[in-house]
Amino acid sequence: MGSELLRIAEGFSIVAEGLRGLAKAEGGTKEKAVKAQPSATEKAQKQDAAQEQPATLEGIRALMAQKTQEGKSKEIKELLQKYGAAKLSAVKPEDYPALMQEAQVL
Structure with a gap:
């Protein structure tokens, strides 16, 4: 047993x-x-950091990576298309400041 x-x-x-x-x-x-x-505090800190970044290719890339992680891939693609580009490296450098500003609003 x-x-x-x-x-x-x-x-x-x-x-x-x-x-x-x-x-x-x-x-x-x-x-x-x-x-x-992320918590509201973390989101605010990331937005502040994103706003402080200069409108450089690297700065925009970092911001877009953050937005992609937040689930906004579709909006990022639409934004790139607005500037006549299929990918970030195809955006004209003179469009960086405007692109950065619009990406921050997403």
Whole structure:
């Protein structure tokens, strides 16, 4: 009877391990989603930093990367198209200040 109880306990252990894995997968996704969303303070700090960046290719690229992480990829593509470019490197340098300003508003 002792060996049967050990097999039952081992079965429960396997089930528990499986349930922990499922809970971690579901909980991990939610935790990542929560961590991926910056707080209002973090958003304000990022916007301040973005506004302080000069209208250089690198500065615009950083701002657009931030906006893309915020889920605004479609808006970024539309903005680039407005300036006649399929990608950032095709934007004319004289359009950088206006592009930077419009990207900050997104």
